[in-house]
Structure formats: C-alpha cells, structure tokens
Amino acid sequence: MIVNGTTIDNTFAEAFGMKATRVVITALNHRWARHAAQAMTGFATSVIGCGVEAGIENELPAGETPDGRPGVSVLMFGMSGKALGKQLEKRVSQCVLTSPTSAVFAGMCGEKCINLGRNVRFFGDGYQISKLIDGHRCWRIPVMDGEFIAEESTAYCSAVGGGNFLVLAESTQQALIACEAAIDAMQDIPNVIMPFPGGVVRSGSKVGSIYKALPASTNQAFCPTLKGMTRSHVPDDVESVLEIVINGLTDDDIRRAIRTGVDAVCALGAGQGIKRVSAGNYGGKLGQFHFHLREIMA
Amino acid sequence: MIVNGTTIDNTFAEAFGMKATRVVITALNHRWARHAAQAMTGFATSVIGCGVEAGIENELPAGETPDGRPGVSVLMFGMSGKALGKQLEKRVSQCVLTSPTSAVFAGMCGEKCINLGRNVRFFGDGYQISKLIDGHRCWRIPVMDGEFIAEESTAYCSAVGGGNFLVLAESTQQALIACEAAIDAMQDIPNVIMPFPGGVVRSGSKVGSIYKALPASTNQAFCPTLKGMTRSHVPDDVESVLEIVINGLTDDDIRRAIRTGVDAVCALGAGQGIKRVSAGNYGGKLGQFHFHLREIMA
Amino acid sequence: MIVNGTTIDNTFAEAFGMKATRVVITALNHRWARHAAQAMTGFATSVIGCGVEAGIENELPAGETPDGRPGVSVLMFGMSGKALGKQLEKRVSQCVLTSPTSAVFAGMCGEKCINLGRNVRFFGDGYQISKLIDGHRCWRIPVMDGEFIAEESTAYCSAVGGGNFLVLAESTQQALIACEAAIDAMQDIPNVIMPFPGGVVRSGSKVGSIYKALPASTNQAFCPTLKGMTRSHVPDDVESVLEIVINGLTDDDIRRAIRTGVDAVCALGAGQGIKRVSAGNYGGKLGQFHFHLREIMA
Amino acid sequence: MIVNGTTIDNTFAEAFGMKATRVVITALNHRWARHAAQAMTGFATSVIGCGVEAGIENELPAGETPDGRPGVSVLMFGMSGKALGKQLEKRVSQCVLTSPTSAVFAGMCGEKCINLGRNVRFFGDGYQISKLIDGHRCWRIPVMDGEFIAEESTAYCSAVGGGNFLVLAESTQQALIACEAAIDAMQDIPNVIMPFPGGVVRSGSKVGSIYKALPASTNQAFCPTLKGMTRSHVPDDVESVLEIVINGLTDDDIRRAIRTGVDAVCALGAGQGIKRVSAGNYGGKLGQFHFHLREIMA
Structure with a gap:
C-alpha cells in the first residue's frame, strides 16, 4: 500500500x-x-x-x-x-x-x-x-x-496504551520533520495523548535483554547503526526511525489518531525522504489491541 | 525600607x-x-x-x-x-x-x-x-x-534549596504580573532554578498540621481569606500573596537571584498594587541559610 | 447592567x-x-x-x-x-x-x-x-x-472595521490581564481579527486636534492622567483604560467577538480591579455600524 | 574547503x-x-x-x-x-x-x-x-x-545590508532544519538582523527579467526544478536551496554572523543531507562589501 x-x-x-x-x-x-x-x-x-x-x-x-x-x-x-x-x-x-x-x-x-x-x-x-x-x-x-x-x-x-506508528526515513532530519507534522496534526484530537517528549520517541524497545535485571532493551532490528551486525528490519535506504506512541480512551480514538498522524506524514509527499510507515508489535501475543495500518489507512 | x-x-x-x-x-x-x-x-x-x-x-x-x-x-x-x-x-x-x-x-x-x-x-x-x-x-x-x-x-x-521571597499585592492579577516580571528577569541567572510551575508558588506552608499524618499544611497567617479568622500576617490592603522559591548552587547564587527578582517586582513602580515584599521562614531554627531581604536589597 | x-x-x-x-x-x-x-x-x-x-x-x-x-x-x-x-x-x-x-x-x-x-x-x-x-x-x-x-x-x-470595547480598571496590570483573557478567548472566532499589537490598543483617539496637519489625536476624556485637567470620562476609581478593536466580515461576527471578549473580561470576577466595560464612538454620526454593549450582553 | x-x-x-x-x-x-x-x-x-x-x-x-x-x-x-x-x-x-x-x-x-x-x-x-x-x-x-x-x-x-549564505541540501526538510539551526545560533548576535520570515528566504533573485517593468526576478541558476532547462548552479545531488540574509551595523558584524550560522549548519554533520554552503553575489560589481566564505570559515 x-x-x-x-x-x-x-x-x-x-x-x-x-x-x-x-x-x-x-x-x-x-x-x-x-x-x-x-x-x-x-x-x-x-x-x-x-x-x-x-x-x-x-x-x-x-x-x-x-x-x-x-x-x-x-x-x-x-x-x-x-x-x-x-x-x-x-x-x-x-x-x-x-x-x-x-x-x-x-x-x-x-x-x-x-x-x-x-x-x-x-x-x-x-x-x-x-x-x-x-x-x-x-x-x-x-x-x-x-x-x-x-x-x-x-x-x-478502561483505556488503551501503546498505540503507535513508525516513520522510516533517509535521515533523522526528515523523520523529525515528518513526526513534527504528525504531532501538529494530532494535537487537537480528543481523547488521546502522545506521552513522550515532544510526542516522539526514538528508543524503540523489545521485551527482555541479555542482562537478567533488565526486562526491556533496545530493539536492535530497528537500529540503523546495527544494520550490518544483526537481522535488521531497517531497509537499505533508511537511516533513521522515529516512533509516535499514542494512548487513547478507546481503540477508535487511537485509530483516528494513527490515521491523522500517518496522513500528515504522507502529505509531505515524495522526495521528502520518508520511505516507509510501519508499526511496533510483539508478535501479537502480548497486547489485546491490534491496529493494522493498512486497514486504518484504507 | x-x-x-x-x-x-x-x-x-x-x-x-x-x-x-x-x-x-x-x-x-x-x-x-x-x-x-x-x-x-x-x-x-x-x-x-x-x-x-x-x-x-x-x-x-x-x-x-x-x-x-x-x-x-x-x-x-x-x-x-x-x-x-x-x-x-x-x-x-x-x-x-x-x-x-x-x-x-x-x-x-x-x-x-x-x-x-x-x-x-x-x-x-x-x-x-x-x-x-x-x-x-x-x-x-x-x-x-x-x-x-x-x-x-x-x-x-552541596547546594541550597528553598531561598524565597513573597509578593504581597492588592489583587492576584497584580501579584502575578509582578512575579512574571521577576521570573522573566531571573531566567538567565546561572546556577539557580525556580522549581514551581511557571516559577511561582501560591500554597505557602507551615510545619505541622492538625492532622497527625500531615507534616505540613497551609500557612494560614498568609491566607488573605482567613484574615478575620486567624492571627494574620496579611495587611489590610493586601488580597493576594505569591511566592518565588529559588534553589541555587551557593547562597551567593540565591542572593543574586533574590536581588534580581525583587528589583523587577519593585521596578513596576507605585500605583501597580504591589504593597510589600516579604520572605518565608520558620523562625530561623530549621534552615542553615538566612537571606535577609534588606541586606540583599541594600 | x-x-x-x-x-x-x-x-x-x-x-x-x-x-x-x-x-x-x-x-x-x-x-x-x-x-x-x-x-x-x-x-x-x-x-x-x-x-x-x-x-x-x-x-x-x-x-x-x-x-x-x-x-x-x-x-x-x-x-x-x-x-x-x-x-x-x-x-x-x-x-x-x-x-x-x-x-x-x-x-x-x-x-x-x-x-x-x-x-x-x-x-x-x-x-x-x-x-x-x-x-x-x-x-x-x-x-x-x-x-x-x-x-x-x-x-x-464588504466588511466592518473598528468594532471595539474598552476595559476600565484600577490599574494597568489589571486591565492588561483582562484584555489578555479577552484576546485568548476571541482567538478562535472565525471571520474576525484584532489588528493591534497583541490584540490590544491603548492610544484611544478622537477626530481632529489643535494642530492643523493632524486629523486625529489622543482622546483626553479617556486619559487617566488628565482627569483633573479636562472633562474626563474616567471614573475616580479607574487609573487605566485599554481597548480591543475588532474587524469582522459582518456585523454579526463583530457582535459575537464583543460578546466573547466582554464575557472573558467579566469572568475574572469582582475584586480583580475591573470597574467598567465601555465602548468607543464618535457620537454615532460617522460610522454606519453601532454595537450597543447592553444589547450584545443581554 | x-x-x-x-x-x-x-x-x-x-x-x-x-x-x-x-x-x-x-x-x-x-x-x-x-x-x-x-x-x-x-x-x-x-x-x-x-x-x-x-x-x-x-x-x-x-x-x-x-x-x-x-x-x-x-x-x-x-x-x-x-x-x-x-x-x-x-x-x-x-x-x-x-x-x-x-x-x-x-x-x-x-x-x-x-x-x-x-x-x-x-x-x-x-x-x-x-x-x-x-x-x-x-x-x-x-x-x-x-x-x-x-x-x-x-x-x-552607515551599515551593511544583504550579507548572506546559501544552504544546498538533498531535500527541503534538511535545508530547513539546517537553516533553523543557523537562525537559532545567530539569534543572540548583537548588531545584526535576519529580516526575512523566520530569518530564511527561498526566493533568490537576479537583477533584471524578461519583463521591462520588473527589475528583479527568480535566479533560475539556483532553482532545482529548472536544472534541465537552464545553465544551473544546482548540483545533481541537491534538490533544495535556502538562503539566510543578514543586515549588520558593520561588515565585521556580518562576518561574525555568517561564521556562526555556517558553523551551526555544518555542525549537523555528514549524513544530514547538507551538500554545500554557498553565497549569493552579482559578480562583485554591484555591492561594496564582499564576504568570502572560506576566509570567514578559516
């Protein structure tokens, strides 16, 4: 899509x-x-x-x-x-x-x-x-x-935490401009917040780590500097990934926010270095709520 | 003075x-x-x-x-x-x-x-x-x-916490404008912060309370609405008191900040509803550092 | 009223x-x-x-x-x-x-x-x-x-320029806080602008002056410092007057803006030094549009 | 360099x-x-x-x-x-x-x-x-x-107007982030202003045009969309050029501002899409003041 x-x-x-x-x-x-x-x-x-x-x-x-x-x-x-x-x-x-x-x-x-x-x-x-x-x-x-x-x-x-999408870009500057556009657009949506600094997070995590005491650690598959050293999900033409995390009162609120945010990212248009929009999940086994990007953007 | x-x-x-x-x-x-x-x-x-x-x-x-x-x-x-x-x-x-x-x-x-x-x-x-x-x-x-x-x-x-001064005004609007002027002026002073929201605090406290579990409570002597009910330190012509709390790396840093802040308050001049500048203390027995306003402003 | x-x-x-x-x-x-x-x-x-x-x-x-x-x-x-x-x-x-x-x-x-x-x-x-x-x-x-x-x-x-209201206060600080509240409230109203710096004007004018070349000059009747020297419209307990000027696409747009602004001023409540809300006119002979405050606020 | x-x-x-x-x-x-x-x-x-x-x-x-x-x-x-x-x-x-x-x-x-x-x-x-x-x-x-x-x-x-430098980037987003960094860094320099909106200008001009009445027009040599149609100064890998124009009280003031601004652009470092820093001139025949980038950056 x-x-x-x-x-x-x-x-x-x-x-x-x-x-x-x-x-x-x-x-x-x-x-x-x-x-x-x-x-x-x-x-x-x-x-x-x-x-x-x-x-x-x-x-x-x-x-x-x-x-x-x-x-x-x-x-x-x-x-x-x-x-x-x-x-x-x-x-x-x-x-x-x-x-x-x-x-x-x-x-x-x-x-x-x-x-x-x-x-x-x-x-x-x-x-x-x-x-x-x-x-x-x-x-x-x-x-x-x-x-x-x-x-x-x-x-x-009852509410929903951890809705999200990822912006994959050629450079951090481009990813950041795109996320700023998304946050700008999402700002007035009722029933949601984006709790990270400025609404954006860059430290994507996975469950577990090599250290016993640490229950979560960097998700190396999304770290551009580790492309050569790990099984990476970062495409060749992507050098920076940023995430927007959304908490909402209902799953519909999060859906609307994802839609608005991804629309704003995509509105920047071709030639602005935004290569892909993706999302973070843990294989679907941990969280009760699944937000399929292509359904939301359809 | x-x-x-x-x-x-x-x-x-x-x-x-x-x-x-x-x-x-x-x-x-x-x-x-x-x-x-x-x-x-x-x-x-x-x-x-x-x-x-x-x-x-x-x-x-x-x-x-x-x-x-x-x-x-x-x-x-x-x-x-x-x-x-x-x-x-x-x-x-x-x-x-x-x-x-x-x-x-x-x-x-x-x-x-x-x-x-x-x-x-x-x-x-x-x-x-x-x-x-x-x-x-x-x-x-x-x-x-x-x-x-x-x-x-x-x-x-080692550092110093809880330096402060109080602005006593005819109305809350006037106290607030004066405190905004003070914070504006104090903003660039090195080695200090004003940790409360917007740099200003309005809930002055005393040690102790009538409730066992509560180690600190409102300082009724500085509450304008309680003038008639308590031994009040609020003058007749004052309806609002705001405080600026200052933490600094040294007592000299706090002294410079108090001086700058009070100067900004006073610079507003007569006719702007600022009646007095005071300071908060606990009788001098609890804190190691005493900041005498008149010495600082001399 | x-x-x-x-x-x-x-x-x-x-x-x-x-x-x-x-x-x-x-x-x-x-x-x-x-x-x-x-x-x-x-x-x-x-x-x-x-x-x-x-x-x-x-x-x-x-x-x-x-x-x-x-x-x-x-x-x-x-x-x-x-x-x-x-x-x-x-x-x-x-x-x-x-x-x-x-x-x-x-x-x-x-x-x-x-x-x-x-x-x-x-x-x-x-x-x-x-x-x-x-x-x-x-x-x-x-x-x-x-x-x-x-x-x-x-x-x-076709549109309307020069809708306005005046805030008469005990002090400039109080008038200013009230006008800031009004501008804050009026900000999102469609079809209007408040063209002066920060939305507020303090140099009310009258038609004409003692100097031939000058078609407009200060309106001394609204200058607090001239109370003793002129026929003044400034009440005894007022020391500062500020004006909000509104341009709108229609007279209804201006009416809504005046209503919203005056509501915000009045919402500050008693004891905040706001004595009166008035409006500026030239006796009614120059402008096609008259905005009666009491009708608008009824 | x-x-x-x-x-x-x-x-x-x-x-x-x-x-x-x-x-x-x-x-x-x-x-x-x-x-x-x-x-x-x-x-x-x-x-x-x-x-x-x-x-x-x-x-x-x-x-x-x-x-x-x-x-x-x-x-x-x-x-x-x-x-x-x-x-x-x-x-x-x-x-x-x-x-x-x-x-x-x-x-x-x-x-x-x-x-x-x-x-x-x-x-x-x-x-x-x-x-x-x-x-x-x-x-x-x-x-x-x-x-x-x-x-x-x-x-x-007497003063100097029209000091400038150009940022040539892979994308507009990258050029814009770089210019924002430059303006941010130049903000506190005394004796200079950057008079364009937000401090940045994107409509570089040349003297003259094909229309008699128009004394200045777009500088096609710096328009990325015209690369194929004109003798272009835009390198192959550049898709966006932005300019920062500086007025200063003296040429030294402008020199300091250029230095600070270009330093901030370059501090973004490799991989951020900034390809070149250049400057605008008219062959040197019109203006009394010449600011050589490499001298300033030496």
Missing part, C-alpha cells in the same frame, strides 16, 4: 489495556493553566519508569470549563485505578495546588472513582470548606492567593 | 542544605533539547512529594556544549547524593534516552559522582560501545535514530 | 464599512506558515498609517487547506477593493513568496476579485507555469526550494 | 551600503515589548518592496534599558537617513504608541539623528510634556493607560 508515495507496511501496532482518567485544570488564563498542566504531566512518558503516562489533551475555552475560566484538560494513564489514583493525588498536590490561580475538576463521569481533592483538602489544616458546584462536591482550600478549588473525586475508565 | 514605592519587610528567607547536580542535554536543535529537558524536569517542584526538585537552568549555544550541538542545562536538587543519583538515572532513561536526537553530558566536575549513563547503557543490550570524548567516558547506545550518547557519570555538590 | 460584578456602560461602539479579503498560506508545517503570515500581517494596525489592517484569523489543519498542508488564514481589511489589492500583492510578494515552503490560496469566493498571484508570477521570469488545482487557476513559480504555488486571484467582500 | 563533511564553496556574498538605526522598546514585561516590536518590524523584509528592512535584535533585561523595564531592541535599515526617518516615525506611531504599556528610546548615539518622538508627540494634542531622562529629551504623551514616553530622536549610522 502506497499513500502519496510513501509505503505503508503490512503490519500492526500492538497496544495494551490501561486505566485512564481526565482532569480539567483552570486558571486566570491559559498560560497559567498550562504551567500547572505541564508540571503535572512531566516525567510521565512510560508507566514502568514514571508510574504513570500523562499529557495535555486540549486547551479549553473559558465557556467549556466548570468554573468558566480558561482551562486545560489532562489525561493520565496507569496500570490500575489504584495506581492511577495514587499518582493523581501526588501530582495534583505537587503541581496544581501549588500553581498560582489554579483549580482542578473531574474531567470524566462514571461509577468508578479516584480521589482528586479528597485528601488534598487536608492541606487546608481545618480551614477547608466543602462546596457544591453544579451538584459536584468540591473543596475550597485557603492558600496565599485566595482559595484552591478542587473537586472531591473524578471517574476513571 | 522602601524600593521604588514598595516596602521591603525586615525579615529573611530561610533555606536548607541540599545536594545538586547539573546535566547538559543536547539535540539537533534547541526545540528538541528543550522537549527532553521539560519532560525530565516535570513533576519536580518539591523534594518531599516528587523525590527531586529540578528545572531548566539555561539554554546553551552550540559552541558551549560537549558535542557542539544546541543544548539546555538542567539543575536537579535532592536530599542526598544517593537520592539524587537514583532520580537522575530514572529521569534520564525515561525522558532523555527516549527523546529524538538527544545526548546527555555531565554539567559539573568534582570528586563526588553519581551515575548518568553508567546503567542506562545496558539498554543497548550489549551493542553499546564505550567512547572517550575529550577525556570523558561516554556510552554510545544504539537507538532507532542512530545513537544515544550518554556520559558515564556527573559530579554533584 | 452588571455582569459578574462589572458594570457594562450604556453605550455603543461605532464602526465603519471596509472591504476585506482572506488568503490561506500553507507550508511544510504550521510554524513556517505562521512565519509567513506574521511577516505579512505586520505593520498593519490602522488603515490610515499602514495602508491596510491585517491579522491572523486561524490556524488550519492540513485537511482543510487547498493543498493538504498545514495552513494559516489571514484577513486583510482596506478602504476599497483597489487599495486592498495593491497591499495584498505587495505583501504576498515580500512576505509569502520569500518564505520557505509556502504557498498561497484564495480564502474567499465571490464575484469581485483582486490579484493574488497574477502579477507575482512574473517573478518566475518566464519559467512560471499555469496549473489548475480543483478548478482554481494557480501559478507555479520556480524558486530555490522548489516552486511557489500562488492562486491567480481571490475574492473580496 | 570542507567543514565537518560539508563543502564550503569558493565564493563570496555581495552586500551593500545602507543606513541603520536602533530603537529600544520597553513595556510592563517582555511579552508586551515583543508584541510592539513584532508589529513594528513586520512587513519589512526587503527595502524595495517594504520601504525598510527591520527585525528584533535582542531582548534586553530590565537593568539594561533607559527606564529600567524589560525591553526589546529593534534594528531598522533603509537606503538613506531620510527614508529611514520616515519609516521610523510611521512605524512607531502605528505600532508602539498604540501598544499597551510601551515606551520607546534611542538605541544609538551619534551626530546624525532622525525623529523618534518629535512628531509623534503631537498626538498628545497639546497635553504632551517634555521631560529630560538622564539628559535625553523625551516626550510624555497622555494615553488611555497612562503616558507614552518617547525619546525625541535617535541617531543613525
């Missing part, structure tokens, strides 16, 4: 079940909502090393937030509701409670809930006050610039 | 001994060096909740980095060399190894060292190669866009 | 008939489309001094542009189709033709047209080629990074 | 005498100083079409500006002092006088002066007041957010 001169490999991305939640951070303006959200979603690229995978989903106009102020929505993904709840509390108390003018609200409804402000309220040292906003229980916690408003809890849901 | 119409309180900031290290992240361009650095220094506002306090120190032109590429320097502060080393390894492997085109180098010389690439190298699964760059041992780890270069280790040193 | 604690004056903005056109600039990515658009819409705050009023309307995803690449839409307003056409050609040839990877297309259909690429094509020195894209005549002009694609012409239409 | 794998052509850039001035714009914070400076320096890529070539030179910390506020320095280049003065007045009155919280000061001392605030002051309609700041005559002009301070005049000097 060839889209606008770029070959789409006959392969699939393999993704996993996760739990996800959304919170809405508001502030005096978008700039400060973003400061809080960036701090809160930092060091959150991979659940194994960071405890959570997180990212900014979208900017929200003032009219679309619970307190009518400019906002940012954040998605967080963990391996269980419990793990997610623990990370959420820690990150809200370190990065949102502390951030000038911020407030935080549930971004999701549902039966299964985790704490948002329930324990953070104790920071108020007894001066905190409960308040109902549109039927939602919130806490007003006195701080130096007034009050920090935090909703008591937020729902979480 | 009055500077350009703003009263400087006769008080001092109280700060603590910490350990600090610096690393230099380089990449194809500053944008991507910054992506890695932002991810790595996220969720790092307060050492108790985040395990480390971190921030971007400066942007480095290509000519001033070990590999001649555009770079960003990052400072990290922890309670001990060991704790710092653990956080450094984790954050480098999650946020720098993964980030397109990045490399990472020691940003500090000295006798006491912590691991930078020493263990991260095993991600190479046996394909990593040792390399001396200007006499420094580095590791070349094969990844999908080529190689990740990581220096074996970096030094760390 | 009071909205969320802020008084809305019983007055109206007075606006004028203008001609407007829209062009779509595309590029390899949004960053470079924006570079071209910013250059092209610079020095375009006021039609009298700059020959045109221009601004970026919106960012367009790759899927919504004529050539499937990321884009930016630009609106330009002039006093006649002819004047508009002259400015358009000059600015396209200086700022878009020159900008890496850019292309430019009509952003409006209609009977009345002005030149877009018709004359710019001669830069090709005979090597330019005509090309139909979706039935639209375009020119392919050879340049150093390949070809500059420019559509032959674009339509223009 | 080969620098880090990239061939430096044995050629020179040809540049011209111009007149230049510098002004310093200050504001409440850097963000608003930048808004004014961007508006003022927009539509200023080429002196023939825009009347002036202008750009932001640097950001200035509060401590380095005449009024102790954050600032931005702007350089403007014209064909004569008179032409420069006319553009300066127009652009200051449209883009700086109008911009919230701004002030404007001379950025250069010398015997030859042009008006800065001398005529703009009449906007004050008689309410303007003269004021000496550190011995410099300034005008205080009442506006809605207080006063606009504008220094009476600024000096101008």
